[in-house]
Amino acid sequence: MVAEKQHIMIKGVKEGLVFLLDDSCELDLLLDELHYKLEKTHQQLLTGPLVHVHVKLGARQLGDEDKERIRTVIRAQGNLIVQSVESESATGSQPSQSPPGIQLISGIIRSGQTMEREGDLLLTGDVNPGGTIISTGDIYVMGALRGVAHAGVNGRTDVIIAASLMRPTQLRIADIISRPPEEWMSGDPAMEFAFLNEGTMQMDKISQLYRLRNNPIMLRGV
Numbered sequence: 001m002v003a004e005k006q007h008i009m010i011k012g013v014k015e016g017l018v019f020l021l022d023d024s025c026e027l028d029l030l031l032d033e034l035h036y037k038l039e040k041t042h043q044q045l046l047t048g049p050l051v052h053v054h055v056k057l058g059a060r061q062l063g064d065e066d067k068e069r070i071r072t073v074i075r076a077q078g079n080l081i082v083q084s085v086e087s088e089s090a091t092g093s094q095p096s097q098s099p100p101g102i103q104l105i106s107g108i109i110r111s112g113q114t115m116e117r118e119g120d121l122l123l124t125g126d127v128n129p130g131g132t133i134i135s136t137g138d139i140y141v142m143g144a145l146r147g148v149a150h151a152g153v154n155g156r157t158d159v160i161i162a163a164s165l166m167r168p169t170q171l172r173i174a175d176i177i178s179r180p181p182e183e184w185m186s187g188d189p190a191m192e193f194a195f196l197n198e199g200t201m202q203m204d205k206i207s208q209l210y211r212l213r214n215n216p217i218m219l220r221g222v
Contacts, residue, residue, distance in 0.1 A: 007033050016052030016083070019074075023058030027066060035073050038080075050113055055085040062087070081105055083117065102138075109133055109147060116153075129169060138162070148172070162193035162206055176201055 007030055009020040021030055053074055062070075067085040074080050082103075102120040109115055109123070111130025120137035127133050131147035136154045138161070145163035150172040152159040157174045171178040171194050178194065178201045191206040204211075 008037060010037070016054070017080075019053060019055045021055065021057055021060070021070075023060035027060075027062070027069075031069060031073055034070070038074065038076075050079050050081050050107060050109070050115065052083045052116075053080050054083050057085065057087045059088055075106065079107070081107065081115065102140075111147075127168075135159075157196050160193045160195045160209070160212070162191060162209075164191050166192045166194075166203070171201060173201060 007022040007025045011018045011020065055070055055074070062085070070085055071082045074082050102122050103117060104122045104124065105115070106124045108125045109127040109131035111128055114132040114134065115123070116134040118136045120140070121133070121135040122140040122142065123133060124142045126143040127141060127145045127147040127149065129146045132150070133139055133141070133147070134150045134153050136152065136156065138159045139149050139151045141149070141163040143163070144165040144167060146167045146169070148170045149161045149168055151161045152174040155174050159173060161171055161173065168178070173194065173196050176196055176199065192203050193206050193209060194201055194203050195212060196202070
């Protein structure tokens, strides 16, 4: 699917959508065009289930603030979820040297839907029964986790899964799968997190995360 103007191309792929941004166009003009296309031209994308979006910047190099500007425009369109914003050089030469920072996503993961992310993921919303959230890093759910969460999908065992309301059907860290929830869940209304201790999944209050880490992720308001 090719957009009307030459600066942005939107293609449908198996995983969702790929946005190809002209690396010779000024960023402000690109953002204006992106907003216009999403608001006026591609409204058919904004209904139905969650759609995963990968943004390709070409040879353009952007800092975190400018990448966030792009994410903000796309996130405003309901069910579009930005999975990555990458330059050609970053994609080709640095895929595993420095994991991306925590990504904030708002929405609800409904039954039958799966959200995948490289790096740490902060979801402001719920994961409903039958929904799945997957990340190579930590998972933070600022809402109810009632579905499946898999952190450290690439084999990391030092990650955590945290939720405001921990009621999962299954938790998984690396290749360790939690016991049935009724066997280990505390029922405590406080925010909790799951972690591995000597190969066994355990649960604790989020206030105790500092005991596990010397440098926990700091979540700052925007």
